Amino acid sequence: MILLSLYYEFFKTGLFSVGGGLATIPFLQHMGESTGWFQNSDLTTMIAVSESTPGPMGVNMATYVGYQTAGIAGAIVATLGLVTPSIIVILIVAGFLQKFRQNPVVEAVFCGLRPASTALIVAAGLSVAYSVFTVADMESTQSLSALNLPCIVLAVAIFVGLKWTPLKKLHPILFIAFAAVVGIVAQL
């Protein structure tokens, strides 16, 4: 029975959280309060684990909550519940798009969507950059936090590497692994 309600709760989360993993957090908060499966303080740990492991955040959260609530079966059921609405909605949209791809109205709408989508990616990148490149300085009275120079240097070095022809062809995961090692060695 708990599996069924896990599926139902995560189906709802997947259906109503529009715009990516972070949008699931308010729903999870509500879920914790209404079902008693986990406390709000557990949620912080779940977010931290989801962010520090590979995989899309929303999916990681669902797996984590599902496992904590009902073991491995719970993890699977919660994840499937989260992705079911996406699959249904996207299959409908994709079917529609395939039919109307050449339609001038659809073309015109996409002329507006593409630059907007690019801008949102830049905005997301900037917010990651802000959180990585600054360190919260509790002692300083200024509201501006100090710059985290080693991280900036690492990011710039990797960016140059990504654009440098001999390294350009390498898979992005190699850069990620390299950065993780540098992070550990340099105690970033």
Next chain:
Amino acid sequence: MNLYFDLFFTFARIGVCTFGGGYAMLPILQREIVEKKQWATDAELTDYFAIGQCTPGVIAVNTATFVGYKHGGIFGGICATLGVVFPSLVIITVIAACLSNFSDYPVVQHALSGVNACVVALIASSVLKLGKGTLVNLFSWAIFVGVLLISVLVGISPAVLVIAAGLLGYLTLPVQKWKQRKEDKNP
């Protein structure tokens, strides 16, 4: 049958390589889907991301369903989606079972700082590639700057911005038709 396995394993690989949110998977998607498999173009990826912003669900999952559907129909969409969530299922279950305070280990935190710095560089490099295809005229630059400023300065939902940009695109339709007619008249 082969195609479905291919979709599953390609997206499983993408799932393993993604850290953070859906946007962080863009560099990996460009590498695996656009350059290696040629299942989609850069422009199509941007479309999927835009649609993912205003449809329910996690963006990574939406993109997987899109690409899977395009190449393997409904079952392809399901295979790609299961592929992208599979690594999370395994990794998170193992961590939840064995390491209750995983994210508190200093090693994990240091590694993560490095990974996040790398993600910033990867996103920057991907955006430069994407921008070449999406920022092609004054109209697209205006939308880009407008959406960027609004989303950085005002905490407004991305879904609203995407819908507004789509409407603006729709409004250019008469201008495009007019241009088309002019070109037809003076070839």
